[in-house]
Amino acid sequence: MxxxxxxxxxxxxxxxxxxxxxxxxxxxxxxxxxxxxxxxxxxxxxxxxxxxxxxxxxxxxxxxxxxxYRVSLPYSRIAALDNLDVTQGMNISISTLDTARGDKLVADLNDIFKTSKWFQLTFFALSLEKKYLASVHSLEDLENAPFQPRKVGELLLLEVPGLARFTANHVLVGLKRTVYFSSETTAVKLSEVLESWLLQEKSLRQTVAAMTAPTETDQDQSGRRRMPAAEEYDIMITVVNPEPEKLQLNWDLPKAVQVYLEPLLHELSPVARYTVKSQWLYFVTLNVQPKLVADSSGYGRKHYALAEDILPQIITPLEKKLASHVSRNPCLNFVVYVPPCEAAPLHIYRRQGVRVKGGVDAFLSPRWGGIVIHNPSSLICHNTSVQPKEYSPDTVAVMGVFLAQFRLLMGIPELEEISRADRLPLSVVSLGDWELDSLLRVRTMEQLTSARLTLQSLSQLLSEISNIVINDAVGDSVYRAVDCVERAAKLLKIGQLDRAFNDSKEAFLSAEAAFTDPSLLALLYFxxxxxxxxxxxxxxxxxxxxxxxxxxxxxxxxxxxxxxxxxxxx
Structure with missing residues (x-):
């Protein structure tokens, strides 16, 4: 007992x-x-x-x-986590028709990445029969070829003679785990694509440094936007109609979620679970006064403008009415605001006095969500014979912006441009296999670092205050977290990314459960x-x-x- x-x-x-x-x-x-x-x-x-x-x-x-009553804890093992080796092992195969060229690329890439502190890359030459490339007549044939690697975390660098038939670039990143390159591509160009796009070593380094020393190091832009690690997320989609008596919205929101959002959530299911909620808010305004400015077309038209500086003032009063705090899970808020015809069209202007790029006025708030301002068409607003007016929002435009914002919030960054390098275009609702692998690497390092810091803080607290109760549940959580951290580090080193991510997630959740256990506060006042x-x-x-x-x-x-x-x- x-x-x-x-x-x-x-x-x-x-x-x-x-x-x-x-x-x-x-x-x-x-x-x-x-x-x-x-x-x-x-x-x-x-x-x-x-x-x-x-x-x-x-x-x-x-x-x-x-x-x-105090359960004994592994204080020495927790202290040793500071020196834990979290190098990520990875197998990258290089396939060329010329064996000598393949060996040369393997030697050059091994020499380039030998100083990496975060990755232990193993490059090796892989023979590929000509018959597989002889039947290739399009990029789709390459993507559907049987030689595509299937294991999570692995990559294939495939030389495609005559790649210029499909693209003007020397390097083309596929949708799966294959990078296609031409016969003129050098090892330096391949290493640039690997480091900046697929491995994202800089983002990993800055993420860990910002968590370890938050006052000394700043995260990169992707890390500042990314939602914190969690077991489950809530997605709240809110439609704001300030004057429903004048403008009625005819929008099948559940169908839009099913068609556009659910496929992406299914692909991201290895990372976390997601619960989608929706709500409609009426008679709610933005609480800001836009300016009426002249259109640049020169025809005397006018529209309302929102300066980029006042956008944060929209979120604070709006968040009080979103009902996004009814769950303990982190919430991603996506708001579509349809201004009334009297205040339309409403556009967002940057500090330089120019409109935001693209045809949709939207902005993103890091670790919170995004807002889309969807103006009703002028044809409907100018039609005074029908009251109230009915309007069907453009589902493709609105959901496309929400999906782009969701990818950024989950940690899938926008890639920097590299000369003579490109990637196959993704559909609106799809996610590349290599993108999922990159996200798993970042999340694994984030969860391991968070678990380590939480365990060390808890160890210091319990060793300094001797009268805090440590019950069996707290002890089991601590032991489980330490075991998972050590096991995840070993799995990372041998290239088992999917299993390492699962163990890092278990370590993160167990460490948080131990640190926030209510029994730890029972006797602090005695x-x-x-x-x-x-x-x-x-x-x-x-x-x-x-x-x-x-x-x-x-x-x-x-x-x-x-x-x-x-x-x-x-």
């Missing part, structure tokens, strides 16, 4: 029990002392009884009834000095005469021994 930590009331009850027990023993001993007051031997034996009751029985009993302040006034008046009587006991027994010795000598 598991021993439960004692509450303050149970400890005070134990103190009252001990006080009553000692009072009873004190009365019994006092009666014995009175009866034997005339006999020196009985008086000494009464003093001995006091010593036995208070010191031999009382002190151990008091110590046992007031001790705090420190040792308060305990001694309660017991010392109770025991000190009793202990003083007992301690002083030890001298008389010693003298009496010494005298008896000396007298017996003299009798034997005589």
């Amino acid at each position: 598991v021993k439960q930590p004692e509450s303050t009331y149970s400890r005070l009850g134990g103190m009252q029990f001990i006080e009553g027990w000692f009072s009873f023993l004190w009365w019994i001993s006092g009666q014995w002392f009175l009866l034997s007051a005339q006999i020196d031997a009985n008086r000494i034996f009464a003093a001995v009884a006091y010593v036995v009751v208070l010191i031999v029985i009382g002190l151990p009993l008091w110590w046992k009834t007031t001790e705090v 420190p040792d000095d308060q305990k001694y302040a309660v017991y010392i006034p109770l025991f000190l008046p009793v202990m003083i005469p007992v301690i002083l009587s030890l001298k008389n006991i010693y003298a009496w027994f010494s005298g008896r021994i000396n007298s017996k010795s003299k009798l034997k000598e005589d």
Whole structure:
């Protein structure tokens, strides 16, 4: 049966029990002392009884009834996590028709990446039969070829003679785990694509550094936007219609979520679980006053403009009405605001006085979500014969922006441009296999770092405050977190990315569960000095005469021994 930590009331009850027990023993001993007051031997034996009751029985009993239940924790293993090797192993095969060229690329790439502190890359040449490339007539044929690597975390660099038939670039990143390159491509160009796009070593380094020393290092732009690691996320889609009596929206939002959002959520299911919610808000405004400006077309048209500087002022009052805090899970908010015809069209302007790029006015708030301003068409607004007006939002435009914002919030960054390098265009709802691998690497490092820091903070707290209860649940969570961190680091080193991610996720959740366990706060308000302040006034008046009587006991027994010795000598 598991021993439960004692509450303050149970400890005070134990103190009252001990006080009553000692009072009873004190009365019994006092009666014995009175009866034997005339006999020196009985008086000494009464003093001995006091010593036995208070010191031999009382002190151990008091110590046992007031001790705090604490499970032993692996403090040495937690301290050793600072020196844990989290190098990520990765197998990259290079396939060329010319064996000598393949060996040369392998040697050059091994030399380029030998100084990497985050990756332990293993390049090796892979023979590929000509018949596989002979039947290739389009990029789709390459993507559907049987030589595509399937294991999570692996890559294939495939030389495609005549790649210029399909693209003007020398390097083309596929949708799966294959990078196609022409015969003119050098190892330097391949390493640039690998490091900047597929491995994202700089983002990994900045993420870990920002978590370890947040006041000294800044995260990259992708890290600042990315939602914190969690087991499950809530996605709240909100449609804001400030004047429903004048403009009615005809939009099948559940179908839009099913067609556009659910396929991407299914591909991201290895990372976390997602719960999609939606709501409609009426008679809600943006609480900002846009400016009426002239259109640049020169035809005397005017429209309303929102400056980029005042966009944060929109989120704060709007968030109070989104009902996004009804769950413990982190929430990603996606808001589509349809302005009334009297305030349309409404556009967003940057600080330079130019409109945002693209045909949709939208902005992203890091670690919160995004807002899309979707203006009703001028044809509907100018039609005064129909009241109220009906408008069907452009599902493709709105959901396309939401998906792009969702990718950024989950940690799939926008890639920097590299000369003579490109990637196959993704559909609106798809995710590249190599993008998922990159996200798993970042999340694995983030979760391992968070678990390590949480365990070390908890270890320091529990070692400094000795009266905090450590129950079996907290101990099991700590041991499980340490085991998962160590196992995930080993799996990363041998290239088992998917299993390493699962262990890092388990380590992160277990460390958070241990650190936030409610039992850790049960006795923080009953420190040792308060305990001694309660017991010392109770025991000190009793202990003083007992301690002083030890001298008389010693003298009496010494005298008896000396007298017996003299009798034997005589």
